[in-house]
Amino acid sequence: MAEEAKETMNQNTFYSDAKEYWKKIPATVDGMLGGYGSISSNDIIGSQKFLKFFLHAPWAQRMQNRKALDCGAGIGRVSKHLLLPIFQSVDLLEQEKSFLDEAKTYLGDTADRVGKYIHKGLQDFTPSSAEYDLIWCQWVLGHLSDDHLVSFLKRCKEGLMDGGLICIKENIAKDGVIFDDQDSSFTRSYNEMQKIFKLADVTVVKEYTQRNFPLELYTVKMIALR
Numbered sequence: 001m002a003e004e005a006k007e008t009m010n011q012n013t014f015y016s017d018a019k020e021y022w023k024k025i026p027a028t029v030d031g032m033l034g035g036y037g038s039i040s041s042n043d044i045i046g047s048q049k050f051l052k053f054f055l056h057a058p059w060a061q062r063m064q065n066r067k068a069l070d071c072g073a074g075i076g077r078v079s080k081h082l083l084l085p086i087f088q089s090v091d092l093l094e095q096e097k098s099f100l101d102e103a104k105t106y107l108g109d110t111a112d113r114v115g116k117y118i119h120k121g122l123q124d125f126t127p128s129s130a131e132y133d134l135i136w137c138q139w140v141l142g143h144l145s146d147d148h149l150v151s152f153l154k155r156c157k158e159g160l161m162d163g164g165l166i167c168i169k170e171n172i173a174k175d176g177v178i179f180d181d182q183d184s185s186f187t188r189s190y191n192e193m194q195k196i197f198k199l200a201d202v203t204v205v206k207e208y209t210q211r212n213f214p215l216e217l218y219t220v221k222m223i224a225l226r
């Protein structure tokens with residue numbers, strides 16, 4: 001990790017500061033998106049295009065649609081609009097209990113196909129072996145330290161069924177690593193992400209840059225790994 005970012009974060013309170021931050025955020029789409037609720041539909045359209053590629057790809061790359069995991073699920077925005085319309089069953093993994101409680105209402109009828117609401121931090125979660133076709137991580141991996149992110153990706157790789165994928169959708173910094181002391185998270189450059197993928201022994205299958213987001217936002221990339 002870039003030295004400057006390491007110096008500005010407090011290792012002892014890195015996770016507790018993030019918890020305190022999210023506890024105060026309203027359980028709404030706008031809350032999940034830092035006040036940018038209006039980008040939700042473009043976000044989902046971009047993600048659908050990305051996933052469709054794997055659902056229709058030739059066998060060597062094809063993913064099946066039995067079971068997905070939504071990591072850092074919040075109130076279930078991604079589950080509701082992206083994952084549940086595609087997958088037979090979806091588990092939600094989220095550290096903030098009030099968001100998971102709201103998800104049960106927000107998901108409406110589609111909540112019937114939620115398998116588990118898992119109230120845990122990603123750093124403390126291990127999927128069962130070969131449990132998921134897709135593990136989707138959106139706007140949450142910046143809340144993990146480098147070491148925890150590497151081991152989380154390793155555990156996720158073990159948690160994939162044949163043909164399964166880990167998809168990450170995250171803000172990308174131009175250079176190095178930027179620490180945000182408001183929500184206690186890192187924004188990593190693509191180069192920093194690649195170092196982490198190497199350590200986690202995961203391979204980039206495909207990547208795509210999200211289009212049609214406001215210019216003032218970070219570049220957002222979708223990256224499929226296995």
Ligand SMILES: C[S@@+](CC[C@H](N)C(=O)[O-])C[C@H]1O[C@@H](n2cnc3c(N)ncnc32)[C@H](O)[C@@H]1O
Nearest residue numbers: 022032072074077095096121122138139140143
């Ligand atoms: C920016 S929101 C994104 C929510 C959702 N992925 C979406 O795109 O609508 C980040 C979410 O990650 C959760 N989160 C933060 N740190 C986490 C951690 N260590 N483990 C699990 N969830 C975490 C927050 O509580 C919040 O719900």
